[in-house]
Amino acid sequence: xxxxxxxxxxxxxxxxxxxxxxxxxxxxxxxxxxxxxxxxxxxxxxxxxxxxxxxxxxxxxxxxxxxxxxxxxxxxxxxxxxxxxxxxxxxxxxxxxxxxxxxxxxxxxxxxxxxxxxxxxxxxxxxxxxxxxxxxxxxxxxxxxxxxxxxxxxxxxxxxxxxxxxxxxxxxxxxxxxxxxxxxxxxxxxxxxxxxxxxxxxxxxxxxxxxxxxxxxxxxxxxxxxxxxxxxxxxxxxxxxxxxxxxxxxxxxxxxxxxxxxxxxxxxxxxxxxxxxxxxxxxxxxxxxxxxx
Numbered sequence: 682x683x684x685x686x687x688x689x690x691x692x693x694x695x696x697x698x699x700x701x702x703x704x705x706x707x708x709x710x711x712x713x714x715x716x717x718x719x720x721x722x723x724x725x726x727x728x729x730x731x732x733x734x735x736x737x738x739x740x741x742x743x744x745x746x747x748x749x750x751x752x753x754x755x756x757x758x759x760x761x762x763x764x765x766x767x768x769x770x771x772x773x774x775x776x777x778x779x780x781x782x783x784x785x786x787x788x789x790x791x792x793x794x795x796x797x798x799x800x801x802x803x804x805x806x807x808x809x810x811x812x813x814x815x816x817x818x819x820x821x822x823x824x825x826x827x828x829x830x831x832x833x834x835x836x837x838x839x840x841x842x843x844x845x846x847x848x849x850x851x852x853x854x855x856x857x858x859x860x861x862x863x864x865x866x867x868x869x870x871x872x873x874x875x876x877x878x879x880x881x882x883x884x885x886x887x888x889x890x891x892x893x894x895x896x897x898x899x900x901x902x903x904x905x906x907x908x909x910x911x912x913x914x915x916x917x918x919x920x921x922x923x924x925x926x927x928x929x930x931x932x933x934x935x936x937x938x939x940x941x942x943x944x945x946x947x948x949x950x951x952x953x954x955x956x957x958x959x960x961x962x963x964x965x966x967x968x969x970x971x972x973x974x
Contacts, residue, residue, distance in 0.1 A: 682754065683716075683723040687731055690722040693779075700778055707863070717771035733779065736789045741772065745795065769795055804924045806934045814926070817919035821881035825896065826912050829855075830931040832874045834953050836860065837906040837928045843895040850879040860954045868952065 685691050698715040706714070721744055730736070748765045752758070760768075769790075776788045806814075811831060818824045829840045839857050847856045853875045855868045870878070887901040888894070894903035910928050917926040924930075932953070939949050 714771040717768040813920040821885040825881040834935045844893045
């Protein structure tokens with residue numbers, strides 16, 4: 682799909698991918714963003730435009746209109762607002778890179794403004810609702826999943842990638858070896874979290890020989906994010922909580938509760954593993970209320 686025939690365009694896409702790799706973009710971005718650029722260049726081929734210096738802002742807006750009408754190739758319907766935004770972001774990076782290389786003198790996107798996609802706000806559970814989830818647990822594994830995703834605020838994949846050696850009970854530290862963007866961090870654990878994770882690890886965790894995963898499934902192998910999310914859904918039903926409960930809502934909830942406790946945005950940023958303070962500041966609209974328990 683969107684196969685390029687013009688050799689120079691093929692070279693540009695490959696070199697752009699190499700550029701993203703040098704900048705440290707994630708493997709997913711290194712794959713997706715060049716594909717977005719490739720689709721744009723494919724459309725230019727169809728229009729027999731082979732000189733990028735001739736591109737204007739109207740060519741970008743035409744492409745934007747095309748993306749809004751283009752059917753989704755993986756499922757029924759069109760492209761989501763978020764995916765269209767990814768395409769525009771890819772082009773923004775691409776033309777900035779070309780400008781740095783002096784391939785083009787003017788960036789055709791520099792004078793354009795596109796509305797950012799509206800994102801659904803993640804549910805934030807109250808402390809009482811979190812307590813209800815803990816009270817609904819029936820196994821050490823269920824409590825361990827709550828501790829990993831709420832108590833330690835890990836992302837979905839960070840939790841499933843945890844190994845036994847990453848959870849240091851004596852030091853009360855949990856180590857994320859490869860978080861978002863390949864970054865590592867250390868997450869402090871409370872006494873209670875450390876003790877209950879230890880209880881799960883030594884009393885209830887099933888594992889096949891040489892299995893190093895911390896959270897395992899009933900077969901004794903590394904579990905998946907979907908399975909962990911199913912545990913939360915079950916706890917939601919038992920506790921009668923009507924809000925949407927997910928692994929990511931656990932992360933948003935602990936962030937909000939930490940800030941409500943009076944902890945600094947900088948501390949919460951490091952706790953969550955955010956690269957930029959702006960990513961954490963989305964939570965600062967909350968009020969500073971009673972201390973976190």
